[in-house]
Amino acid sequence: xxxxxxxxxxxxxxxxxxxxxxxxxxxxxxxxxxxxxxxxxxxxxxxxxxxxxxxxxxxxxxxxxxxxxxxxxxxxxxxxxxxxxxxxxxxxxxxxxxxxxxxxxxxxxxxxxxxxxxxxxxxxxxxxxxxxxxxxxxxxxxxxxxxxxxxxxxxxxxxxxxxxxxxxxxxxxxxxxxx
Numbered sequence: 001x002x003x004x005x006x007x008x009x010x011x012x013x014x015x016x017x018x019x020x021x022x023x024x025x026x027x028x029x030x031x032x033x034x035x036x037x038x039x040x041x042x043x044x045x046x047x048x049x050x051x052x053x054x055x056x057x058x059x060x061x062x063x064x065x066x067x068x069x070x071x072x073x074x075x076x077x078x079x080x081x082x083x084x085x086x087x088x089x090x091x092x093x094x095x096x097x098x099x100x101x102x103x104x105x106x107x108x109x110x111x112x113x114x115x116x117x118x119x120x121x122x123x124x125x126x127x128x129x130x131x132x133x134x135x136x137x138x139x140x141x142x143x144x145x146x147x148x149x150x151x152x153x154x155x156x157x158x159x160x161x162x163x164x165x166x167x168x169x170x171x172x173x174x175x176x177x178x179x
Contacts, residue, residue: 001007002040002113003005004059005047005059007059008061009038009045009063010034010035010036010038010039010043011037011038011049012034012035012036012175013035013036013037013042014034014035014096015033015034016032016033016035017032018030018031018032019031019032019033019051025137026052026053027050027052027053027055028050028051029048029049029050030047030048030050031046031047031048032046032047032049033045033047034044034047035066041066042065042066043063043064043065043066043067044063044064044065044066044068044072045061045062045063045064046062046064047059047060047061048057048060048061048062049060067130068150073148089144089162091138092144093142093144093145094144094145094146094149096139097135097138097139097145097149097153098149098152099143099151100135101132101135101152101153101156103154104128104131104132104156104160105128105156105159105160107128107138107162108124108125108128108131108160108163108164109160110129111123111124111169112125112163113163113167114165115167115171116171117171118168118171118172118175120166121164121168121171122151122164122168124164125160125161125163125165125167125168126164128157128160128164128173129157129160132153132156132160135153136150136153
């Protein structure tokens with residue numbers, strides 16, 4: 001337990017450790033649970049920490065008094081009961097991945113087409129690539145995502161690079177020929 005945790009949450013009685021960890025390529029997102037004592041009261045803490053090398057690090061805490069944490073147990077029990085009674089899910093990750101890629105492509109192409117500055121067009125292209133990368137990370141471990149879907153996602157990312165690159169080149173060429 002770090003000294004910074006002690007400053008923000010009080011005396012740590014028990015660190016239950018991570019309940020979820022996600023690798024972000026160049027960083028990690030961790031969700032963990034702590035039982036602490038602060039000002040004579042027991043607290044149940046959900047700790048969220050993110051680390052992106054070498055850019056940044058972030059820690060946030062969700063603090064519940066132990067009396068309020070008991071309510072969470074009731075909510076979890078009720079949620080499990082509801083989940084048992086729900087009909088089977090019709091969720092299709094291939095459809096969601098394709099829809100998200102299409103939305104990113106359309107919105108990104110429109111924004112890039114409307115930009116009149118090469119730097120902004122380059123930034124818009126970088127944002128589209130970041131969104132496609134996020135899609136890849138979200139769906140990479142899904143067993144329903146096949147090679148064909150991954151190739152479609154790669155095609156959309158390639159089109160984003162092409163559209164952005166052509167727009168940047170046209171804006172730079174237009175500035176040079178107009179000067």
